[in-house]
Amino acid sequence: MSDTFLTRNPSTLVFLAVLALFVLSVTLLAEGAGVGVISTSFVKTLGKTLCLALVALAMDLVWGYTGILSLGHFAFFGLGGYMIGMWLMYARTQAIVVSSLSEAPIPATDSEIVDAIGNQIFGVVGSSEFPLIWMFADSLLLQLMLVVAVPGVLALVFGWLAFRSRVTGVYLSILTQAMTLGLALYLFQNDSGLRGNNGLSGLQNLPGMDHVPQATLSIWFFWASAAALALGYLFAAWIVAGKFGSVLRGIRDNEARVRFLGYSVEGYKLFIFTVTAIIAGIAGALYYPQAGIINPAEIAPVASIYLAVWVAIGGRGRLYGAVIGAIFVSLVSSWFTGGQAPDLDLGFYTLKWVDWWLIVLGLSFVLVTLFAPRGIGGLVDLWSDRRQPDRHGADLGPGAGALREKEAEQ
C-alpha cells in the first residue's frame, strides 16, 4: 500500500473524495432519494454539470497537456448525445405506437409499426422514411457502441489528415472550428436525417421506465455522470502521471525536440485527439438524456469556445483545474442567464445580467489569460507551494536560460 498510484498522486485521491462527498450529500438532499431539499430540475443541472466537467477534462488533456487547441470537442460531445438520442427517441416512439395500434381491430404488421414510428419522428420535417443512419436505432447496444465509434472515427480521420500534414497551432484551431461549423450546418438541414433544427427531443423519458418518476431517474443519471467523471479522472490522471504524460507535455513545449528523440509526434497527437473525442462523446451521451433535447445549436462553434474558456479559467495543464473551471463557470453562467441574478440599478442604467453576462465572461477570460494564466486551479499552488521555475532579472550569459542577475546575487 505504501507506493500505489493514488498515494503518488494525492490530488487524485482528494478529487475522488470530494466527488464522493458531493454525490452523497446531493443524494441525501434530493427529492428522488433523500429529504427533498434539492429539486429534481436542480439535480439534473448538477448531473449535467458533471458531464461538462468530464468534457472539460478531455479538453484539458488535448489542450492543457498536449497543446492542441481543439475547437471541435463540443462537436464530439454533441455527436455522443445524438447517438444515444436516436435510440431513446426510437424506442419511446415505438412503445407509444405499439400501444396505440394494439387497439386497432387488425393487429399491425412489423412494417406498419416501423412506418408509423417514422411518421411520428420525421413528420416534423415533412418526411416519414427512416434515413440510413437510423438503421441501428432500434438496438440500445449498437447505439451505445456508436456513442464511442462515431466521435472516435471522426476524430481519427480528421486528426490523421490534419496531423499528418503537420498543421499546428492556430491553423489547427481554425481547421477544427471549420469541422465543427460544417457539422452544425449539416445537422441544421431538414434532410440530414436528424430532424434538422428541431433536433431530438423527449430524451428525458427512458423507454420502458414510465413507472419510474423523473425524480428517481434524475438521481440515476446523476450517479452515472459522477461515476463517468470519476473514471475519466482516474484514466486521465494515470495517463499524464507516467512517461506518456511527459511526452505529451514535451509535444506541447517543443514538438521538434520530441521528434528528434524518436517519438512519432503525429501518432501521439492522433491518439490523444481520438481518445479525448471518445471521452467527449460519452459525456454527451450522459448529458443529453438529462437535458431532454438536443439540436444542432448545441454543436455550434461557440460551444467549443466556451469549453476552452472553462479550461482556461479553471487552469490549464492540471486536471482538477479543468473540472473546477467547468463546474464554476457553467453554474455561475446558468445563475446569471437564468434570470436569478438581481438586476443592478445604476441610476442612469439598469444592468440586466441576462444581457451582460457574456461581456462579464469574456472580460474575465481576457483577465485570467493576462494576469492569472494558471487560472482558479493556481490558487491551490499558494497552499501546496508547488513552484514553477521562477526566474527574475535579465540573462547574464549569451543564451536564454543563462544564470540571471538575481540568481547570481544570491
Next chain:
Amino acid sequence: MSMLLEVSGVSVSFDGFKAINNLSFAIGQAEMRAIIGPNGAGKTTFMDIVTGKTKPDAGRVIWGERNISLLGMSEARIAREGVGRKFQKPTVFEDQTVLENLLMALRSNRSPFAVMFYRATAADLARVDELASEIGLAEALGRKSGELSHGQKQWLEIGMLLAQEPRLLLVDEPAAGMTPAEREHTTAILVEAAKTRAVVVVEHDMEFVRRLDCRVTVLHEGAVLAEGSLDHVTANSQVIDVYLGR
C-alpha cells in the same frame, strides 16, 4: 572499416540559393569528426538533411550495415534508427524535472501504447543515475530543468543524447557558453563516446577542435573544401583564404 553513414552527391537549395552543393561525406562506426566552416557554409543544413528535417533535391544518404536510405524516413524514424542530435541552443523540456527529461530520452520502445504502460524499472533508474553523475546533475534529478543554468542545460541535453544510445551523435556547438572547466569535461564525454560510436561535432572554436584531436572536415559554400587532420587543413591555402585568413 565499413562506413556507418555515407552522404553522397547531396544538393539542396532554398529559393534558388544552393545551401548544400554536391556534398559527400562519410563516417565510420566508431569515429570522431569535427566539421568547421564559416557561417553559411551549410553545417546546420547538413545536420538537417541527415536527421530528416530537410529533404535534399538530389543525392543519397546511406545508413548502417544494411545500406538503407535515410531519405524518405520521418525524423522520429531516423532517430529510432540511431541518429541523435544536439542543438546549438540547449533544448530541454523546461517544465519537467531532470529525471523526467532523462527517462524520456532513455532508449526504449517509443510506440504510444508501450509508453503508456511503461514504468521505470530499477535498471532504468540505475542507468539514469549513472548518466546524471556523468553529466554532474546527480543532485538535481528532482529539479525542474528550467531552473538549471545554461551550462547545466547543455549537459542535460548531452546526457539525454547519451541516454538515447545513438550510433551516430550529431553535436552542434556543444561548448558554447561553457566555462573552460566545463569545456574540458564536455571534451572528455565526447571523446569517450567516440570510442563506441560515431560522433560529428560542429564547432567554431579552434581550441576546442584541437582538443578533440580528430579528423576535420572543412565546409565552404555547401561543399567539402578540405579534409584531414587539423594541422593538415589549417595548412591548406584555400582554407586559410575562406576561413582562417579573415
